[in-house]
Amino acid sequence: MAAHSAALQAAVLAVGLLLVGADCGCGSTSREDGAHSHKQGAAFRYSREANEPPASVQRSGAEKFGDSFVFEGLLSEEVKNGIDQAVAAAPWWLPVKEADWRHPEGPDSDISQRMDHPVLHVSWNDAVAFCTWAGKRLPTEAEWEYACRGGLENRIFPWGNKLEPKGQHFANLWQGDFPYTNTGEDGYVKTSPVTVFPANGYGLYNMVGNAWEWTADWWTTQHSAEEVHNPRGPSLGKDKVKKGGSYMCHKSYCYRYRCAARSQNTPDSSASNLGFRCAADAR
Numbered sequence: 001m002a003a004h005s006a007a008l009q010a011a012v013l014a015v016g017l018l019l020v021g022a023d024c025g026c027g028s029t030s031r032e033d034g035a036h037s038h039k040q041g042a043a044f045r046y047s048r049e050a051n052e053p054p055a056s057v058q059r060s061g062a063e064k065f066g067d068s069f070v071f072e073g074l075l076s077e078e079v080k081n082g083i084d085q086a087v088a089a090a091p092w093w094l095p096v097k098e099a100d101w102r103h104p105e106g107p108d109s110d111i112s113q114r115m116d117h118p119v120l121h122v123s124w125n126d127a128v129a130f131c132t133w134a135g136k137r138l139p140t141e142a143e144w145e146y147a148c149r150g151g152l153e154n155r156i157f158p159w160g161n162k163l164e165p166k167g168q169h170f171a172n173l174w175q176g177d178f179p180y181t182n183t184g185e186d187g188y189v190k191t192s193p194v195t196v197f198p199a200n201g202y203g204l205y206n207m208v209g210n211a212w213e214w215t216a217d218w219w220t221t222q223h224s225a226e227e228v229h230n231p232r233g234p235s236l237g238k239d240k241v242k243k244g245g246s247y248m249c250h251k252s253y254c255y256r257y258r259c260a261a262r263s264q265n266t267p268d269s270s271a272s273n274l275g276f277r278c279a280a281d282a283r
Contacts, residue, residue, distance in 0.1 A: 061123040062100040062270045068121045069271040070096040070105055071248060073179065074190055079106040092179040093271070104191075104272050116193040118211040118275040124240045124267035127214045127276035138216040139279035141241045141262065142231045148207040148243070148259040150200030156258050158200035158207045170197055171209030173257055174250040190247055190272075208257040209249065211275040212242045219264040239264035246273035 062068035072080065072092045079096060087093040098107040101121045104114075111117070122130075124138075131137050139147065150158045157163065159170050169186035176183040187196075191210055199205045218237025233241065241264055245257030256263055265274070 060101055060121065060126045060270070061268050062121040067095045067097045068099040069093045069269075070099050071179075071272055073182070074105045074272065076105070076108055079108060099272065100270075114191065116195070117191040118194055118206065120191065120211060120272050120275055121270045122214075122275050123270045124214045124265070126270070130276075131278050134278060136278040136280040138214055138276060140230075140232050141215045141217040141243065143279060144213065144215050144243050145259055147202060147204055148200070150202045150204065150207070152201060156260075158204075158259060159198065171206075171257060172197065172247045173209045173245070174248055176250075178248070178250040178253045188247060192247070206244075208244050208259070210247055211244070211273055212246050212263070213244045214274075214276040215241045215243055217241045238266065240267050242274065248273050 069087070070093075072086075072094050075094065075096065080094070083094050083096065085095055096106040099105065099121060101119050102111060103109050104111065104120050127138055148158050149155065152158070152160065155161055157170065159165065164170070172186055172188050172192040174182050175185040182189045186192075194210070195205050197205065197209075200207055217233030217240065218235070219239040219241050220234050220237065224231075241262055243262055245254060245261065248254065249257045255261065265271075
């Protein structure tokens with residue numbers, strides 16, 4: 001989901017075997033070392049749509065609440081000097097007043113030079129509202145993972161098992177010492193244009209790295225080992241599943257830029273590394 005207006009691009013994905021949750025890296029012993037086979041029932045259209053939200057779409061959660069979380073290393077000294085709070089377990093996350101999708105690093109930032117980057121500071125509720133307006137929906141976790149794999153089986157990343165084949169970067173990730181130094185060896189220390197790295201086998205860009213992506217599913221750590229057609233998450237829950245990792249992911253802390261990896265947030269959460277993409281049923 002990019003911040004600018006452009007034509008709809010989509011990939012129509014057919015039925016295939018999906019491996020969900022192999023060594024997911026999420027800290028769940030119930031999923032570790034246990035790949036689960038799932039067959040996806042119907043083909044679905046997985047879109048890379050780049051639309052600017054129209055006036056008819058409600059204000060984002062960050063705009064309503066008046067703040068959103070931003071990585072400390074991206075903030076100006078002026079903005080940081082006005083903040084006296086942080087997330088205890090992750091002190092590099094700071095609540096920034098007036099940070100939203102138009103102002104990713106707070107009031108002294110904008111997206112004028114980032115119109116081809118993923119939209120950020122979008123809660124799950126915001127993403128659903130946009131998808132509904134666009135006549136689409138969020139992908140399920142199973143759909144997302146199937147799309148991520150790009151037709152490959154038993155591979156860690158959308159392009160294979162090596163993170164940097166022949167020394168080439170295939171995703172926008174953290175290089176260096178997290179959370180202190182990002183060397184930007186891939187060319188970026190925050191988000192990047194959505195098509196700057198190679199697409200996967202389905203022609204989909206940015207399936208890992210750059211920005212986390214919401215899925216439709218409620219979070220659970222319990223998955224059936226049986227083959228399931230078009231599996232979906234539980235009907236209720238506290239958190240929603242997000243996939244793909246972001247530009248802040250490094251193996252030493254967040255090895256979640258793998259197709260199988262996953263994390264979660266509450267539906268009203270927003271941050272400077274969290275976005276979404278749309279999906280729709282094939283017609």
